[in-house]
Amino acid sequence: MTGVVLFAEFTAKPGAADSVAELIVGFAETVRAEPGNTTFEVYRRAEDSDRFFVFEEYRDRAAFEEHIGAEAGRVFNAALGPLIVEPASQLTFLHAAAGA
Numbered sequence: 001m002t003g004v005v006l007f008a009e010f011t012a013k014p015g016a017a018d019s020v021a022e023l024i025v026g027f028a029e030t031v032r033a034e035p036g037n038t039t040f041e042v043y044r045r046a047e048d049s050d051r052f053f054v055f056e057e058y059r060d061r062a063a064f065e066e067h068i069g070a071e072a073g074r075v076f077n078a079a080l081g082p083l084i085v086e087p088a089s090q091l092t093f094l095h096a097a098a099g100a
Helices: 017-032 061-069 071-083
Strands: 004-011 037-045 048-058 090-094
Touching (some): 004 061, 017 071, 061 071
Antiparallel strands (some): 037 048
């Protein structure tokens, strides 16, 4: 079974970027403690600090599904929703390039 690799992007509403940053940094600690998570790194775009980019890796599909179903994620997404422009985080799933 292969791991799950993805990135999530979202944009803070005007004036909400610091609140979003505080929220996502706290959530990052929770996710990193999940047994199936191997990477959870949070970034803000250099050219637009209201735009957040989160790189995530999970051991396998089961670990990712456990992450998605966790109560902490539900609480985080409920708090994040009113602070961002998009209706939810935009997820992009990745796979390694051949030979990489």
